[in-house]
Amino acid sequence: MLAIKTLSPKPVIFRRTVRLMADQFEISVVGSNPQWADERIDDAVAEINRVEKLLSTFSDDSTINEINRNAGLKAVKADPEIFRLIDRSVQISALTYGAFDITYYTPDKEDSDIDNTPNKTAIKATISRVNYQNVVLDAAAQTVFLNEKGMRIGFGANCKGYAADRARYILQMNGVSSGVINAGGDLLTWGAQPDHEPWTIATADPSQRSQPFSNINISNMAVATSVNSEKFTAVINQKKVNAVNTKKGFSVSGIKSVSIISPSAELADSMATPVMSIGINAGLYLINQLNQMACIIIDDHERVYSSKDISTLN
Structure with a gap:
């Protein structure tokens, strides 16, 4: 009698979008079992809810x-x-x-x-x-x-990044070798796509998202973007901020958007708005001093500036 060899299902991406921390999260895991993937996403949602409760200022006993x-x-x-x-x-x-x-x-x-x-x-x-x-x-x-x-x-500026880092950790501890967490437009990835290709993003001017200027390998990295809301109030899936010079109190008009790339979503989340507030030259200088961190800045004249390490991420 011939033995019948069954092929394992090919891995695919399982996604779920859920409202968490007053924002939209999309959690994606690579796997071949829908029930397993659903349970793992439940684990991530539970961890994000735990972090939100931990950092809450609404609970009297926090x-x-x-x-x-x-x-x-x-x-x-x-x-x-x-x-x-x-x-x-x-x-x-x-x-x-x-x-x-x-x-x-x-x-x-x-x-x-x-x-x-x-x-x-x-x-x-x-x-x-x-x-x-x-x-x-x-x-x-x-x-x-x-x-x-x-x-x-308060942790409004970095809580989503921290929650994403924690959710990734829980997923990895539960056997999820590849996935993506989209926390209100900020991305955190690990592993690779089902076809073994790295996770990538097409970086574009916020006003011309259909015309990307760079494809960047972001596997095992996080990307956080801050956009000057005085310039673009209708940007989708990006953090909207009023970029204000904290020393002099006037709006920063030279920067349209800042994207920070880092191994940690918490760190990327924390650095995006400060780089916008301190300006292009100071921002690039700061990022260039740091290991495993890169940035892309777009100014009012559609000019693109990138830190020295951005090429090593491609």
């Missing part, structure tokens, strides 16, 4: 809220995961000279009387001191202290 409530009063012991995220955020703030900053100011109730001139003066003085340099971290005790009363921290 660590972030406890840190914020005790600003100017006392240090708060933080969950190790949160402590490491704050530590990395402060390091990125230092790297970008404060262009990236997770701190902000919210006046307390006793300072909320806008007709009280002394209070208004005090608020202005406090705001001038609210920045990453007033986040005091104690690595040994795992505590976080915000020096100024009314000072707050």
Whole structure:
């Protein structure tokens, strides 16, 4: 009797689009079993939801809220995961000279009387001191202290990137060797496509997306893009930001978009807007000093600038 040899199904891409963290995520995994793929995507969704709850400022019992409530009063012991995220955020703030900053100011109730001139003066003085340099971290005790009363921290600028990194980790730990996470237009990839070709993107001017100027290999990399919303308010699947010079307070008119390529979605997410705010020359200089990071900048005159390492990613 002849033995019948059955062929294993060819791997394909399984995708699911879901609303998470107030944005649209698309999670794609390469596999040959639909049920297995569906379960793995469930794992990724659960992890993203966990990160959102962990970093929430809406839950009264969250660590972030406890840190914020005790600003100017006392240090708060933080969950190790949160402590490491704050530590990395402060390091990125230092790297970008404060262009990236997770701190902000919210006046307390006793300072909320806008007709009280002394209070208004005090608020202005406090705001001038609210920045990453007033986040005091104690690595040994795992505590976080915000020096100024009314000072707050939040992760709106890098939470989606961090969630994507965590979802990738969970998927890899559960046997997903190839996939893509699209977090509101920012991409994170690992492995290869079903035909063993690398994952690539066609980079284009935001106003001429049908005319790409470069195909870039982004396998095992993340890509985050910030777009100057004053120039393009209808760009789809891209972060829209009002690019403001943080030192002088006026809009940056020279840059149309910035794309950052990095092994970490959290880092790419954190760096895209700061590079836009500090300008083309300073932005390229900064990226060129960093390992395993590249950027593409498009200015108002459709000129394309890229960092020195962009060719090594192709």
